[in-house]
């Protein structure tokens with residue numbers, strides 16, 4: 408009744424931003440990501456008949472009550488599915504900064520879904536695991552898989568056609584992602600809250616939904632043709648459109664800091680010099696740069712001259728979940 412799973416984070420090239428059903432984590436749009444090799448979570452779940460309640464050790468310490476409640480709510484789904492009313496001890500270690508826009512919730516819930524399902528004896532396909540992980544955090548549905556992954560929004564009210572799937576293997580196109588850290592402090596507006604406020608109040612949200620359909624078509628063409636310029640242009644524009652919706656929300660908010668903008672401007676300046684770098688930003692101040700292997704080093708050298716840059720993590724496209 409014990410299992411350990413390693414799951415990697417992912418970075419959305421086309422963002423998931425908005426839910427059509429909050430309880431089931433059903434999104435308003437398809438999204439597309441690459442799984443990252445550098446950042447991951449390792450989670451062990453053990454169901455023990457003797458336990459009177461769930462226990463959660465997060466990054467080596469007993470977790471706060473609110474984190475334990477989230478984990479228990481997730482485990483309730485697993486217990487109901489397996490029809491085994493047993494509590495669990497969960498130990499999770501993030502090899503990624505938590506709640507700072509590095510997608511810890513994606514690797515965290517992908518690892519928890521797979522480890523808890525295995526530990527309780529459920530035999531789920533990767534598609535079913537993706538649907539389970541989704542109900543912990545939407546972006547986690549994509550982290551079950553390696554390589555290039557698309558999360559289908561589906562249209563059924565019960566979420567039965569809403570899952571992620573791999574669209575291209577990781578070695579089929581070797582892109583690099585530089586994760587540029589300007590701060591690791593937890594953000595003020597979590598993604599969940601931010602997207603909810605945007606859906607409910609931002610007049611720009613309708614424009615986002617229209618634009619994202621076009622961006623998906625364009626990025627899939629770029630991936631099929633291995634056209635990096637086209638991919639980069641779509642990725643950067645899609646991230647900017649997502650962030651634009653937050654400015655129209657009530658109350659308005661933004662994930663960028665001045666350091667974020669400095670990095671964005673440096674990327675645009677690199678392009679003016681003929682170096683193909685494109686940025687994307689999740690719900691946080693840190694910036695990810697998508698590039699080709701031959702330009703990775705020169706982009707690194709230029710970024711490390713910026714005083715606001717604390718660290719640059721070099722990522723390749725990574726694998727899906729593994730059972731340890």
Ligand code: ADP
Nearest residue numbers: 448499505506507508509510511512515597598
């Ligand atoms: P991030 O940018 O890190 O994904 P989010 O706001 O999307 O930030 O999610 C952060 C939240 O995800 C944390 O507050 C926590 O509730 C959850 N989380 C992160 N890592 C784990 C983990 N290893 N196991 C379970 N939950 C996790």
Ligand code: DP6
Nearest residue numbers: 419422423544545546598599689690
């Ligand atoms: C900006 O998956 O963290 O990173 O489903 O509420 O847990 P919840 O949100 P989450 O949101 C991710 C938002 C994003 C874009 C993306 O990863 O697609």
